[in-house]
Amino acid sequence: MNDTVDYNIPLAYERIKETTEEMQFNMASDLYTGSLLKTLVASKTSGRLLELGTGTGLATAWIVAGMDEKSSLVTIENNEILIEVAKKNINDKRVEFVLADGYEWIKSYAGEKFDFIFADAMPGKYDLFEETINMLNVGGFYIIDDMLPQPNWPAGHDRKVQAFIEQLENRTDLTITKMNWSTGIVMAVKK
Numbered sequence: 001m002n003d004t005v006d007y008n009i010p011l012a013y014e015r016i017k018e019t020t021e022e023m024q025f026n027m028a029s030d031l032y033t034g035s036l037l038k039t040l041v042a043s044k045t046s047g048r049l050l051e052l053g054t055g056t057g058l059a060t061a062w063i064v065a066g067m068d069e070k071s072s073l074v075t076i077e078n079n080e081i082l083i084e085v086a087k088k089n090i091n092d093k094r095v096e097f098v099l100a101d102g103y104e105w106i107k108s109y110a111g112e113k114f115d116f117i118f119a120d121a122m123p124g125k126y127d128l129f130e131e132t133i134n135m136l137n138v139g140g141f142y143i144i145d146d147m148l149p150q151p152n153w154p155a156g157h158d159r160k161v162q163a164f165i166e167q168l169e170n171r172t173d174l175t176i177t178k179m180n181w182s183t184g185i186v187m188a189v190k191k
């Protein structure tokens with residue numbers, strides 16, 4: 001076996017990828033992460049899903065590809081230009097695109113909990129983590145990528161990453177697996 005992801009790539013992903021490259025947006029999730037997200041989402045029938053950091057919608061396209069008819073996704077992004085690319089290419093009534101500051105959105109969220117959270121922005125990952133984990137149902141997935149050194153990391157980010165991983169390892173309410181694969185994934189499930 002090899003781990004290539006060259007099958008069943010969502011059409012929306014292909015369309016968005018082209019625009020993303022033209023825009024030179026360099027924070028995009030990779031194919032491996034996308035494929036994993038799709039697979040995990042497929043385990044959540046009638047799932048309530050949350051993505052923090054839509055970007056141009058590359059990971060969104062994979063999440064949508066894993067959803068059943070009764071699942072729904074809320075995806076949050078504070079950059080209007082980026083989220084417009086996602087909205088234009090993913091026209092799906094199960095998806096709510098929210099143009100908002102993730103910090104404000106998380107702090108004010110009072111709705112039902114989620115079964116799956118892909119936390120791909122500072123809020124929900126390095127910041128407001130407790131609030132974000134509180135939004136997750138028991139048995140729900142909390143997924144993060146970019147935990148291995150990336151070319152776009154600012155100085156000192158490695159220490160932040162290490163401290164966050166240690167924080168995750170010490171949580172008694174989460175079971176986690178660290179994967180030295182893709183851009184570095186941590187998969188957590190709420191106990």
Ligand SMILES: C[S@@+](CC[C@H](N)C(=O)[O-])C[C@H]1O[C@@H](n2cnc3c(N)ncnc32)[C@H](O)[C@@H]1O
Nearest residue numbers: 027028029053054055058059077078101102121
């Ligand atoms: C790593 S990128 C997301 C990539 C995306 N998931 C994908 O698959 O291509 C992080 C995103 O979070 C957004 N972001 C940064 N700060 C934010 C905030 N305070 N609220 C909402 N979105 C934020 C950025 O604009 C960026 O699009």
